[in-house]
Amino acid sequence: MDNVQLNNSEKMAESTSLSRLVKVQLWLKVNLFKDWKNAILTIIAAMFTVFIIVRVSNFIAESDWSVVSANLRLLMVGQFPVEEIWRLWIAVILISVLFGASWGLWRGVIGHVAITLSAIMLIFAAVPYTESITKLYLGVSIVSIYLFYAFGRKLPVLKIPVLILWILIIPIAVGIINGFGIIEPVSTNVWGGFLLTLVLASVAIICSFPIGLLLAVGRRSKLPVIKYTCIVYIELIRGMPLIMILFIGQLLLPMFIGGEIQIDNVLRAMIAFTLFSAAYLAENIRGGLQSIPRGQFEAGQALGLNHFKLMVFVILPQALKAVIPAMVGQFISIFKDTSLVAVIGLADFLGMAKKVAANPEYLGKYMELYVFIALMYFVFCYLMSHVSKALEKSLGAGNR
C-alpha cells in the first residue's frame, strides 16, 4: 500500500500545477517523513547536522588563522626565491589561458574547473594577507580565463593549437620555472609547498604513462620472458606500500646508480613515484585492452596490419579512451599520495605545513594549519573526481 501511494503522489507533484507550498509538502513527505521510522531518523540526523554545522562555524569564526595567512607563501611555493617568483606566475597565467580557451571551445565540465579555479584565485586575491603584486598576478590570471573564454567561443579554429598546448603544458611549465637553460635555473631543492606537490604529481603521471603502456602491452605479450618480467614488476610494486618504494628511492637508488652520479632528493622522489605509478597505470590500461573485443584484433590482422601498427592505430586508441576515467582516478590518488614525501623529509604542501607547525611561534595551531591543507587537497581532488564522473558519462554515451 505504501508504495502505491508513494507513486501516485510523485506523479501528482510532477504533472499538475499545484501551488508551491503543496509541492514542498509533498517533497518533504516523500523524502523525509515517509513513515514514522523515517521521521525519527530525519529528526536525529537533522539534530546531528545542526550540531556539526554549529561546531564547524564556531571553529572557523573563533580560530586564529594567522598561522595560515602569515605562512601562505611558504605553504604555496616553499623556499622558492622571491625575485624569481614571476616565473611561477607566468606558468599560472599560461594554465589559466588554456583553461579559459578550452572552456570557450568545448564548454561542459571544463567550465566548472575554470570557474572553480577563478573562484579560488579570487579568494586568494580578496583576502587582505596577500601582497599587492600577488593580487595583480591573480587578477591577470582571472581576467585571462574569462578573456580567453570569449576568444574560445568566437574562434573554433583554436581547437588544435589548444590541444597541442595541453599536451605540452607540463614540460613548458616546468621549463619556465626552471629557466629553459637560458636564464639561471632554480634548483629543485628549493621547490616546495603546493608547487612541489603539483610538480611531483604531474611528472609522475606523465613519465609513468609510457612505462605503464609498455608494461600493460608487455603483460599481454605472447613471449613468456617479457610477459613474466612485466607481471613480476607490476605485482611486486603493487604489493608494496608506497612509503617503502619512497625509501627504496631514497636509500637504494643511489646505491644502484653508483657513486659517480649525484641525484637530489626531489628527483629521487620523482623516480620512485614514476615507478610506482607505472605499475598501477599498467593495470588500468590492461583493463582497457581486455575490454577490446577479439574482432578488432582479427579485423586488423585481416587488413594486413603488422603487430605494431595494429596496436598503435586500432587497439590502443580504443583501449585508452575506455580507461580515461580510471586514469583520472589514478591521477587523483597520485596527487593525494604525493603527501607521503613529507615522511621522507621533503617540503611538499604537507611537509611545509609540518615545518611551519614546528615553529614555536605557532605552537598548538595544528588544527587550523592542517584543516587548511586538507581543504586545499579536497578542493582539487573533488574537482578532478567531478571531471572524471563527467568524462565517464560523456564517454559512456557512445558505448556498446
Next chain:
Amino acid sequence: MESKKAQATPLWRNKKVLPILIQILFVAIVGVAITIMVRNVQTGLEQIGLKIGLDFLNLKASFPIAESLISYTPEDPYSRAIIVGLLNTLKVSIFGIIIASVLGVIMGIARLSSNWLIRSLATVYVEVFRNTPLLVQIFIWNFAVFLPMPKIQDASSIGSFYFSNRGAAIPWFTFHENTFIWIGVIVILAAAAILLYKKLTSISIAKGKSTHPIMAVIVFLVISFILFYFLLGNGPFGISVPEFNGTAFVGGTSLSIGFLSMLVALSIYTSTFIAEIVRGGILGVPKGQTEAAKALGFKSPTALRLIIFPQAIRIIIPPLTSQYLNLIKNSSLAMAVAYQDIVGIGNTIINQTGHTFEIILIMISVYLLFSIGTSLFMNFFNKKFQLVER
C-alpha cells in the same frame, strides 16, 4: 608462385626465430642493467665496509619500542624487534579492517536511503574523507585531536573510557580458568542453534506456516547462556575497568595516541572506499530483482537482507579484497605518528646498522605474504559465494 616458394623467409621476418631473438635481446638488456646495479651496490658496500648477510639480525637491538604485543626489551635481538613491528602492523590492520567494514557497509546503504537527509549526510561523509590525503587525516587526528587532550591527571571520560594526551584507557576482557570451558560451551551452543534453525525452517517450509525460527534460536541461546552462567558461576570472560592510581591507569587496556590516530584515520579513510563498493554492488543487482521481491510481498529490509545482499556480495568481494590490502599497506604510514609498525622499526634498524638491502628485502617479503594471504582467503570466500550455475 614457384619463385616465391623458393625464396626463404628472411631471418628478421621469420615467425619462429623472431620471438626467440627478441626475448634473448630482452634478457640481455635486463641482465646487463641488473649486473651494473649489483656491481654498484657491491662497490658501494665495500667502500663503507659492510657485508651483505642476515647475521646482524642476532645483534642486540638496543632501542626501545613503546608498545608491543609480546615482551620486548632493548636487550633483545633485531629479529625480535622486527616481529614486534609485524605484530603491531597486524594489530592496527585487523582492528582497522573490522571498523572500516562496519562503517563502510552502513555508509554504503545510507547513500542509497530513500531519506534525503541521511543520503546527503552519507554523501558528504564519503566525499570529504575520500578526497583528502590519508596522511593529512592521520596528522589531524594525531596532532590536532588526540595530542591536545587533557593531561592524564584530569583525563576526560565517557563512562569507563578515559582519554588523555597519553592515549586512551578502555575496559578490556580478562580471561580466567572458566574461559576455556566457556569456549567449548559456546561452540556446542552455536552448533545446536544452527541445527535448531535448520530444523525449524524445514518444518515451516513443509507445513507452510511460520515457526519463527530466528526468535526460537534467540530464546534458546539466551536461556542456555543464563543457565550456564549460574552453573559455572561466572561469564565467559571478566571485564577489567581502568582506574587511575595517581600516575597511570591500572586495569583495562591502554591505547597509545599513535595507535588511536592510525586506527581512526585508517578506518574512516578506507570506509569511504568500502561504502562506494557496497553502493556499487547493491546498484549492480538487476532492478528486476527488487521489483520481483516487492511483487512477492517482501518488506524492504527483508528484501535487502535475503535477496539483494546475497547477490551484491559477489560484486563486492573482489574490490573489497584490494581495499583490505590497501589498508594493510597504508598502515605503514604509522611511522609518521610514532606508532612503531614494521616499516618504522625497519627504518630504525636501517639507520642503526646500514643494512638497507636486507631490511628492505625482509619488508618486501612480509608485504608480499600479506597480499598473497589476503587474496587466497578472499578467493576461497569468493568461491563459496559464486553463482551456482548449471
